[in-house]
Amino acid sequence: MVSFFSTIFPSADKSDWMAQVLKELKVTQTSEDALESLRWHSPEGFSVDPYYTADDLTQLSSIQTIQAAQKQTPGWLNAPEYVVANDKSTNASLRDALTRGADALVLSMPSAQPDWTTESLSRLLNGIKLSETPIFVRLPAEQTARFVEVLKTVAPYQLKGGLLTDTSESTATITRQTLDSPQFRTICASSHAFHNAGATASQELAFTLASLTDTYDQLTDNGLTLEQIIPKTVISLSVGTSYFLEIAKLRALRVLLGRLITAYSSSIHPSSFFVQGQTSTFYDAAATANTNLLRATTEAMAAVIGGCDALTIHPYDTVLGTSTNPDFSARIARNVSILLKDECYLDKVADPAAGSYYIETLTAKLVETAWTLFMSVEEKGGFAKALASGFISAELDKAYQEKVEAVRAGKVLVGVTKFRLDESGSPSYTPPVASETVLPSRRLAKAFE
Template structure:
C-alpha cells in the first residue's frame, strides 16, 4: 500500500507560475484584439486591463498573495465573520419585507413566509403602508419569542415602537422577543429632506434604545439605513462612509443618554444594499465591519464591536422591463450577501418594481435563500471570500475609501450638517452622473432593458405598492432612462396602433451584414423602436421614416454614400450607420460605446414620438 505524503502538494506536477510568463500569454491575446502590439512592453500589459471603481479603487488584472493578508475568523477587525450555530445549522436570518396596507393580507403573507423558510419579519408601517393600529392584527399568530420583527415606520417610529413593545409585554415575551424598532431619524432626514436640527429625534431614538437595553434584551432600537445613499445612485464607499457617520452620531446620542459604549453598540444595526456586482458587494459588507471595529476601538469598546449587518438586494438594480431577469440579479446579490457575512438578508421579489409582490414572487425570494443555505451550504463555510487575494485587496481599498469619506463628513460637522450643506447630495449626484453615463453607453449593460429587450413582453399585473416618502435625496434606478424611452414607445403604440420603426438597410451578403444588423436591432429595440430589415430599395415599403445602414467597413467604402442617397430619395428623414466611419449622406452613427440613450432620444424625436 502506498503511504500518502504528510503534505499534499497540489501543484507539484506543474512548473511554477511566473508573472512575466502570464503577461506574455495575455499580450498574445491582446494583440489579436488590437489592444497591444509587438512593441508593447510586458510591464504595461496589466495596466491595459486595469480599471477603477466609482470610488477610485483600482481593480487590477492580477492579484497575488502579497496584496492583502486575511484576519482570523471571529476576531477584530471582523473581516472574517463567524455566525452562531443554531441547532447544527449555521446560517443568516432570512428576513422578508411586507408593505401591504391590508392587515389581513399582511398577516396571511407573514405566516406563509414564516412557515416556509423565513426566520424574521420586516414590516413597513405608516399612512400609506400597514397602519400602526393594525400591528396586533398583522402579527396575530406570530410567535414573537421565535420570529424577530423589524419595524420601518419613518415619522411614526415612536408610535409604532410603543405599539409593538406593548404587544410584546401583553404576550409576556419581554425576555425573548427580538428584532429592531427601526429608529433612524438621520436616514429619514436623508430620505425626506426634513429641515431643522435632529436633536429631538436623536433624543427620542436614544430613549427607545435605553428602554430596549433595560427591559427588552433581545431588541435593538436603531437602524442605520445606508440604502438611501445607494438608492440615490451612490457608490459603495459613498454608502459605507455615510453609514459610518450616521452610526457615530447615534453612538454619541446613545452614550449621552446613559448607555455604555458596549450597550450602545448592541443597539445599532446597519442596513446595506447588495447588487449583482458580487465581488464589490462582498467587499462592502466586509469593509463595513472593518470600519465599525475601528470606530468601536476608538470609542473604548471592550470587545471590538463587530457590526450587525442586514443586507438587502438593491432596489436600484431592479427593472420593470423583463422583470424575470431580476431573479438572476437577486440570486447573485444574495450569494454575495451570504459570502460577505451578512447577519440578515432580504431578497426583494422579482416583481418589486411592478407593485406589491404576489405569493409566487415571495416564495421564490424565500427559496433563493433556502437554496443557498441548505442546498449550497453557503453558511457552513467561515468567510468563503477569505484568502481570495482579489476580495481581500478590494475590501481593504474600499475600507480606506469609505473611511476618507466618513472623515470628510465628520470634518463638515457630522452627518446631519453634511446633509443640510448639500455635501452628501453633491457627492451622490457626481457618482450617479458617472454611472448613468456608463449605463447610457451600455458599458454597464442591463439584460432585458439596454441589451436583448423583448418588445412583445406582457408584464405581470400587480396591485400598487405604497409610495415611500420623498423630498430628500433622489431615488434612482439604473434602468430608468431606457425604461422611460420604452414608456414613450408604448404610449405611441397605444395611440396610433403601431410602434415607431427604423429600417435596417443591409448591404452585401448575410455573412457580411448580420453582426452589425443584429447590433443595430438590439440598440433600437432598447428604446422600444421596432426594426425591419431589408435591402435599401425596400425602404419605401417598410413604413419607416428613419434608416440605418448595416454592413462591413469595406462595403461601406464602396456603397454607403450611394445607399444613403437612395434612402433619402425614398423619403428617409435621417440615415444612421452602424459603425464609426464617415460617409457622404450619413447623418449619424451608432457603435459599441456610443451614447445609446442620446441616439434613441434623437430617433424617437425624428419619428415624431414626443415625451
C-alpha cells in the same frame, strides 16, 4: 505532503502570468503598460488589477485586521419583507412564510397608520412568538414610540428583531425600555437612501458610518453607553449587482465599524453589530422584470458571502409596484435564500471569502477610500451638517450621473438595453414607506426603459 497536481501543473508566479499576457496580447509593450491596459479603473477611485496572487496578500498589511473583524459564526436569517395592508390577511401570509423557510420577517407598516392598538397588533402577530421569530419593522420615526409601547403589551417577554427606521427623539427612550430584550434592536443606520440615490460602494459605506456616528453622539449625550447601544444596533445595507465589490463592501463595513468603536475607546467586537442585507431596487428593470431574478440571486449570494446576519430578497416584480402573482414572486424570492443554504452550503462556514487574493485586496481598498471620505464628512461637522450643506447630495449626484453615462456609453443593463422583452404596464416603483430624507430615490434603468 506534496500535492498530486503540483507534478502536473508547475507553480507559476505573477511574472509568469505577465509573460503569458504579453504573448496572448501579441504586443511589444512592457509588462507594466500591458497590465495598465487590463486594469479596471473603478468608480470608487482606485484601480484593480486583473490578477492577484498570494504574494499580493503578503504585502497587504491590513489582512489580519480585516479577517479578525468579520462575523465569527456562519449562517443568516431568511427575512422576507411584507407590506402590511390588512391585519388578518397579512398575518396569514406571515405564518405561511414561516412554514416555508422564512426564519425572520420584515414588516413594512403603512405610513398613514393613525394609531397602534393592542387589538390590531394582536391580529397582525397572532400565532407568531417574537421570542422565537425575529420581527423587524419599518415605520415612520414618529410612530416608533407608540408601536413599541403596544408591542410590549402584546408580547410581554424578551423580543427578537428590531426597528428598521430613522433615529428620532424617542430612540434613546425606546432603547432603555427594551434593554431587557437584547436581541430587539432599536437603533438603525441604513444605507438605502444613499444607494438609491446612486452612491458608489465607498460613498455608501462612508455616509452610513457618518450617519451612525451622529446617532451615537446623540445617544451617548443622552446617557447611554456604547456597551448598551452597539448590541442594540442594526445596519441595514443595500446590496447591488457588482458581485465581488459587494462582497468586499459588506466585509469592509465591519472593519470600518471596528475603527469607529475604537475611536470611542470601546473594545466591543465588530461582529456585535447586526447587519441586515437587502437586494437592491436601484438596478432593477421594469421593462423585463424576470431578469431581476438574476440580479437578486447575485446580490443575495454577495450578501451572505460578505457576512450579513439577515437577508431580505425583494420579489422580482417589486419594481412594478403591483404583482399579478404576488404569492409566486414572494415564494421565488424566499427560495433563493433557501437554495443558498441547502444547495450551496454557504451557511456552513463563517467568512468564506477569507484568503481570496482578489476580495481581500478589494476589501482593503474599500476600507481606505470609505474611511477617507468619512473623515471628510466629519471635518465638515458630521453627517447632518454635511447633508445640509449639500456636500453629500453633490457627491451622490456626481456618482449617479457617472452610472448613467456608463450605460449611455455601452454598459449593458440586462433586460433594459439588451436582452429586453417589453411587458405591458411598467409603472415606476413606489416604496411602501417614504424615507425621511432629502435624497432622491432613483432607479438606474428608468431612463432607458
